[in-house]
Amino acid sequence: MTDAILAGLSGLLAGFANLTWQQAVMMAVGCLLLYLGIARGLEPLLLVPIGFGAIIVNIPNSGLMEPGGVLRTIYDAGVLTELFPVLIFIGIGAMTDFGPLLENPRILLLGAAGQFGIFLVLLLALAIGFPPLQAVSIGIIGAMDGPTAIYVTSKYAPELLGAVSVAAYSYMSLVPVVQPPIMRALTTADEKRIVMPAVRSTVSKRTRILFPIVVTIVGSLIAPQGTALLATIMLGNLMRECGVVERLASASANEITNVVTLLLGISIGATMEGARFLNVQTLIVFALGFAAICLDTVSGVMFGKLMCAATRGRVNPLIGAAGISAFPMAARVVQTVGQSYNRRNYLLMHAMGANTGGQIGSVMAAGIMLSVLAGLGLT
Amino acid sequence: MVDPLTLGLVLALLGMGGTLLALFILSLLADLLKRLFPEGDRGQGPGAGETKARPPANPQPPTAKPAPTPGPQ
Numbered sequence: 024m025t026d027a028i029l030a031g032l033s034g035l036l037a038g039f040a041n042l043t044w045q046q047a048v049m050m051a052v053g054c055l056l057l058y059l060g061i062a063r064g065l066e067p068l069l070l071v072p073i074g075f076g077a078i079i080v081n082i083p084n085s086g087l088m089e090p091g092g093v094l095r096t097i098y099d100a101g102v103l104t105e106l107f108p109v110l111i112f113i114g115i116g117a118m119t120d121f122g123p124l125l126e127n128p129r130i131l132l133l134g135a136a137g138q139f140g141i142f143l144v145l146l147l148a149l150a151i152g153f154p155p156l157q158a159v160s161i162g163i164i165g166a167m168d169g170p171t172a173i174y175v176t177s178k179y180a181p182e183l184l185g186a187v188s189v190a191a192y193s194y195m196s197l198v199p200v201v202q203p204p205i206m207r208a209l210t211t212a213d214e215k216r217i218v219m220p221a222v223r224s225t226v227s228k229r230t231r232i233l234f235p236i237v238v239t240i241v242g243s244l245i246a247p248q249g250t251a252l253l254a255t256i257m258l259g260n261l262m263r264e265c266g267v268v269e270r271l272a273s274a275s276a277n278e279i280t281n282v283v284t285l286l287l288g289i290s291i292g293a294t295m296e297g298a299r300f301l302n303v304q305t306l307i308v309f310a311l312g313f314a315a316i317c318l319d320t321v322s323g324v325m326f327g328k329l330m331c332a333a334t335r336g337r338v339n340p341l342i343g344a345a346g347i348s349a350f351p352m353a354a355r356v357v358q359t360v361g362q363s364y365n366r367r368n369y370l371l372m373h374a375m376g377a378n379t380g381g382q383i384g385s386v387m388a389a390g391i392m393l394s395v396l397a398g399l400g401l402t
Numbered sequence: 403m404v405d406p407l408t409l410g411l412v413l414a415l416l417g418m419g420g421t422l423l424a425l426f427i428l429s430l431l432a433d434l435l436k437r438l439f440p441e442g443d444r445g446q447g448p449g450a451g452e453t454k455a456r457p458p459a460n461p462q463p464p465t466a467k468p469a470p471t472p473g474p475q
Binding site: 124130132134135136142145149150158159224225226229230233234245246383388391396401 | 404406407409410412413417418422424426427428430431432435436438439441
């Protein structure tokens, strides 16, 4: 009888008895993510489920990520198969208005320049000694685009998924803090005060409908490995613009995105097991991710200066900072910084154009990188 | 199998150049679409030439909310 009671008690105490310091630290990290999401409002849609997932996966003997465990099942079904990121992309497409971009299509080039950090950090990661596919996954943090980072990392370096995802979403939420000092440092006072004319609506409905179709076909032909990403964001946008499938567009932008966001967030949190997450490699990933957002901003603003020179001062270089994707925070940052130097200057719609260009740019950059890797026989 | 430095340089060169070129091509195509189907061109078929309701040309304000915040981007 006594033995049976003791045996039963040992089962009740097993959680405490088997708790390692790494698990305790990761639970604290999960609580920190919850705090940032709930109290500070930083990317709450993702940080709340990620933080909660990080807590529960580090409870000893819970078996959540064991084969057959509930989180393992969700992870295998949605993350390993790359299903969740592409479903979210349909929703993002359904929420995105490419109108400001179509008003001035040249701004799309800023969306390309804002991705250069991906490739520069990839070089850095290779120089540090990361294997090629891990380096690619670290570099993709520079896309400043969560689903793209998750898609690439789950495909090529799933062991880094937790670190890359948390870094990507954390740095996206830090855009308003990280970008302004770089923007101020790289532009002159005169450049910051450049007034860009108001955006006039000159885009027909036909153009809005044809744009996602053309981008899908041409973009996918250029970078076939990125078709899943590009096609899904454009499908969502086509449903939004065509106006004949409002129910699908609405479901994509709301119900589907919400459900998938929850499952994706908790799955990512589930990859943050203490024994695997707490290591020097994770810290390096975070450092390189930070370098990526800084380099993206630098390249975006520098390209903005180039466009400013090429157009004889008609483009305010600050809008280059919005080319990094991170929609719509980066565009809001441009508006705020621009107005701090000239209160009559409304850069918002131009920055929105660069920002949506950055969304296309990040997907194209990922697709091109994957296609080059495939061409080199590395995937 | 290429060495890491060569791989990095190839990816950086083709990645940055390719992304820039691809988006340049897409910008040209977007421009072409605008020219082929300008606003107010009421061709055949429902909705041709119509434009969606847009925000004011010169956005009001520093305080106005610019656009709906997408969820997890």
